[in-house]
Amino acid sequence: MRHLIIATALAVGLGFAPVALAATTHVANGTVKSVDMAGNTVTLKNGKVYKLPKGFKTAALKAGEHVKISYQINGRALDASKIALASNRPVKPERSAKTPMTSTSATVQ
Numbered sequence: 001m002r003h004l005i006i007a008t009a010l011a012v013g014l015g016f017a018p019v020a021l022a023a024t025t026h027v028a029n030g031t032v033k034s035v036d037m038a039g040n041t042v043t044l045k046n047g048k049v050y051k052l053p054k055g056f057k058t059a060a061l062k063a064g065e066h067v068k069i070s071y072q073i074n075g076r077a078l079d080a081s082k083i084a085l086a087s088n089r090p091v092k093p094e095r096s097a098k099t100p101m102t103s104t105s106a107t108v109q
Contacts, residue, residue: 023072032065050080
C-alpha cells in the first residue's frame with residue numbers, strides 16, 4: 001500500500017513538471033530608442049534589446065514611440081512575442097506608403 005501511494009505521488013508530480021517548465025511571458029513598457037532592421041531587433045531607452053518575431057515589419061516601429069512588449073527569456077535573448085503601442089493598440093505589421101494629398105497653403109490678398 002505504501003508503494004502504491006509513493007508511485008501515485010510521483011506520477012502526479014511528474015505530470016505537472018511540463019507546466020512548471022513552460023515559458024513565462026514577461027511584459028516591458030518603455031520608449032523605443034532604436035530599431036535595427038537588419039538584426040530584426042528593437043532597443044528601448046533603458047538599453048534592453050528585444051528580438052522581434054519572424055516576419056515582423058520593423059518599419060511599423062519608430063524611435064520615440066511608447067510601447068508595451070510581451071516577451072520570453074531565451075537564454076540571454078529577450079524574444080518578443082507581441083508589441084503594442086502604449087495606447088494598447090497593436091503595432092501594424094505594415095504601413096501603407098501612400099499618404100493622402102492635403103493642401104496647407106492659403107492665398108493671401
